[in-house]
Amino acid sequence: MFTLTISDKPVAITNADEDEARDLLMSEDFKDDLKVLESDGAPLWDGFATLNVRPATEEEKTEFENADFDEDEDDDDDDGEEGPYIMFLVDVTDPDEAEEG
Secondary structure (H helix, E strand, C coil), X not given: CEEEEECCEEEEEECCCHHHHHHHHCCHHHHHHHHHCEEXXXXXXXXXXXXXXXXXXXXXXXXXXXXXXXXXXXXXXXXXXXXXXXXXXXXXXXXHHHHHC
């Protein structure tokens, strides 16, 4: 498991292998999401702070393993293979969803 840090603060963890974790967590799409998603009323990433992918700590792995992922959410993928999960380690809100509700 690998963790994405922003300015050395753990923000997200994935159960992908190292190469896939780097591809996922450092992708332009994910970076764009980090600029939109908020924690404590501020964007997770300002576009300038240092992003780093590192091996997850035991505490982060435990938090990930104890998470309750919604298995029914992606039923359109019925090929039996599960892709890697990404879990945020901070409380995250999507301001776009808040406006719709």
